[in-house]
Amino acid sequence: KNQVEQSPQSLIILEGKNCTLQCNYTVSPFSNLRWYKQDTGRGPVSLTIMTFSENTKSNGRYTATLDADTKQSSLHITASQLSDSASYICVVSATSGNTGKLIFGQGTTLQVKP
Amino acid sequence: NAGVTQTPKFQVLKTGQSMTLQCAQDMNHEYMSWYRQDPGMGLRLIHYSVGAGITDQGEVPNGYNVSRSTTEDFPLRLLSAAPSQTSVYFCASRPLGLAITNEQFFGPGTRLTVL
Numbered sequence: 001k002n003q004v005e006q007s008p009q010s011l012i013i014l015e016g017k018n019c020t021l022q023c024n025y026t027v028s029p030f031s032n033l034r035w036y037k038q039d040t041g042r043g044p045v046s047l048t049i050m051t052f053s054e055n056t057k058s059n060g061r062y063t064a065t066l067d068a069d070t071k072q073s074s075l076h077i078t079a080s081q082l083s084d085s086a087s088y089i090c091v092v093s094a095t096s097g098n099t100g101k102l103i104f105g106q107g108t109t110l111q112v113k114p
Numbered sequence: 115n116a117g118v119t120q121t122p123k124f125q126v127l128k129t130g131q132s133m134t135l136q137c138a139q140d141m142n143h144e145y146m147s148w149y150r151q152d153p154g155m156g157l158r159l160i161h162y163s164v165g166a167g168i169t170d171q172g173e174v175p176n177g178y179n180v181s182r183s184t185t186e187d188f189p190l191r192l193l194s195a196a197p198s199q200t201s202v203y204f205c206a207s208r209p210l211g212l213a214i215t216n217e218q219f220f221g222p223g224t225r226l227t228v229l
Binding site for chain 1: 118154155156157158159204206217218220221222223
């Protein structure tokens with residue numbers, strides 16, 4: 001069964017600190033993995049996409065990693081800011097023609113405190 | 115570009131009532147979809163469309179209908195609302211083309227409560 005599991009479920013950190021969010025998946029055949037940020041009361045917005053051949057990718061203070069062998073991804077946030085408070089959703093795409101299939105994780109809720 | 119817009123933002127219904135959630139996009143995307151988001155669960159696909167006149171069921175289609183008469187609009191209809199349909203609903207769109215690598219753009223969501 002295709003599944004995406006995220007941990008931790010929620011996280012509280014102090015402003016300026018770093019944190020790492022985890023995503024484990026059992027999706028076959030794997031196409032790519034996206035991390036989305038969802039602010040409270042808003043729709044998800046893509047942060048980065050990881051394809052099979054990519055190990056690490058940065059987008060400002062966000063760095064995503066992918067280990068296709070162990071089927072794990074992480075999202076590392078450096079020098080956190082209050083605006084990083086949001087839910088972070090890991091989404092894995094299974095290759096299946098033109099429409100494919102997206103499997104969503106349940107999200108990690110991050111709260112950054114001053 | 116306004117991107118993906120949804121109306122209304124909030125709605126309260128009584129059990130058995132029907133209503134339509136509106137979704138529109140101005141990016142000329144072929145693919146549009148509806149998701150529901152419930153606490154502790156990932157987004158679940160309700161219905162999707164790959165172009166005008168073409169719709170298909172997703173993971174949780176029961177109790178919902180869709181139509182796609184234009185590229186821009188993709189309304190979601192609740193036929194007879196039930197408390198189990200209390201949720202936040204998101205509409206999303208993306209181009210086909212390279213398909214599965216294409217980023218989905220989400221609307222701001224509609225928070226629906228069924229009493």
